[in-house]
Amino acid sequence: MSIETISLSETLPENSPVLRLDQACHQLFSDYSRSQWQEWIKTGYVSVNQTTISKPRHKVTPGDIIAAEAKRTDHADWKPEDIPITCCYEDDDLLVINKAEGLICHPGAGIYGGTLVNGLLFHYPELKPLPRAGLIHRLDKDTTGLLIIAKTDPCYHALNEMMRERLINRQYQAIVHGNFISGGTLTTPYGRHPTARIKMAVLARSNREATTHYRVLTRFDGFTHLEVTLDTGRTHQIRVHMAHLRHPILGDSTYGKRCHYPKLPESAQTAITSLKRQALHAQKLQFLHPMSNEPLSFEAPLPADMQTLLDHLPKPDYK
DSSP: OEEEEEEEEEEOOTTOOOEEHHHHHHHHOTTSOHHHHHHHHHHTOEEETTEEOOOTTOEEOTTOEEEEEEEEEEGGGOOOOOOOOEEEEEOSSEEEEEEOTTOOSSOBTTBOSSSHHHHHHHHOGGGTTSGGGGBOSOOOTTOEEEEEEESSHHHHHHHHHHHHTTOSEEEEEEEEESOOSSOEEEEEEEEEOSSOTTOEEEOTTOSOEEEEEEEEEEEOSSEEEEEEEESSOOTTHHHHHHHHTTOOBTTOTTTSOOOOOTTSOHHHHHHHHHOOSOOEEEEEEEEEOTTTOOEEEEEOOOOHHHHHHHHHSOOOOOO
16 A cells, blocks of 8 residues: 655635635645545644644635645555445445445555455446545444445545535444433543544543434343434544443443343343444434435344344333
């Protein structure tokens, strides 16, 4: 995997309004998405009038010289691989797929193959020119469910903007430890864990927020089945927020812990033991088609391991 160096420089036109830096970059250099520019700005790759700026919200005015010396991964050597993909919807502009358990979304951090992107490049070779083969958002390796993939460059940029503006509704189902009395909303500062760098955390001093809405579907004896909706899409957000509420997701070895449940029926113990991942599934997607403005709605049934859990966990005895 090689690194592509991108050198750009442009003066904001005299007739331009005052803009956020990420907006101005996207207008001046529209080959790259606004989310990509936000990432580059935060990384320190962008300067205004020869001063490095790290805040996407920094205001720029007509006549300002915006320059970027950016680096990004060149995906040209990502290889197509015959990895099964379950497609729920396809048209000329986009795909919606149901990601399987154990599938990493794209190569990186020493992983060069066996990912969803490798599979997409095999089944849809026309996706090769797009960043991450058109992948708009990600799911953790062991989270199942629905993902959107753009098939064209205009659709890719439009979907990224919709994601940034929170115009794509994503609904999950989770099975968590303990019993929630009711649903609610959790908004916290959020960022990378200060010592365990592969983990995320609720951080008091972070300037980034994460908001998670949750609703009780079913209460079991010692567990709760939740519907979860995201306002923000931070890495590991649902898993971190549930652990922060002291209701970690069942099977989450990173933010929770595996336990023994001697008082549960044998069938429930077997279902829990058979679960090899966190019990989290991206069940629903709703959004307007970015090209036709047509309302789209998709739902992926619960995978077998989660459904088996729900079938065998005992209900509480309130008598």
